[in-house]
Amino acid sequence: MHQDHCPYHCESDEYKAYKEIEEQIVHCTPEQAWAMYCISDGTVRINITLAVTKLIARGNKALQVEFPELAPANKGYRE
Numbered sequence: 001m002h003q004d005h006c007p008y009h010c011e012s013d014e015y016k017a018y019k020e021i022e023e024q025i026v027h028c029t030p031e032q033a034w035a036m037y038c039i040s041d042g043t044v045r046i047n048i049t050l051a052v053t054k055l056i057a058r059g060n061k062a063l064q065v066e067f068p069e070l071a072p073a074n075k076g077y078r079e
Contacts, residue, residue, distance in 0.1 A: 017043070022051035030066035037067075 025033045025048065037048045049070065056064045056071050064071045 014043075018047045018050065021047045022054070025051045025055065025063075030062045033063065034066050 021044070024036070028036070033048070033052060037045060037052070040048055052063050052067050053070045056067065
């Protein structure tokens with residue numbers, strides 16, 4: 001997608017819904033995020049998954065513990 005399309009894309013209802021979910025997850029505990037995930041389905045569950053994956057990639061260790069299946073694989077990592 002070209003950057004010149006971003007203003008339209010960023011104003012879509014789907015994008016706004018995702019950003020609201022992401023904001024909620026940032027301000028809740030990992031347990032609350034897990035509860036939201038468990039009771040959701042469809043697009044809401046997809047948005048929660050995307051938001052949690054993004055936050056884990058940014059270094060949120062607490063979410064990584066609660067959602068280990070969404071953490072990136074550490075290929076070649078040794079302790």
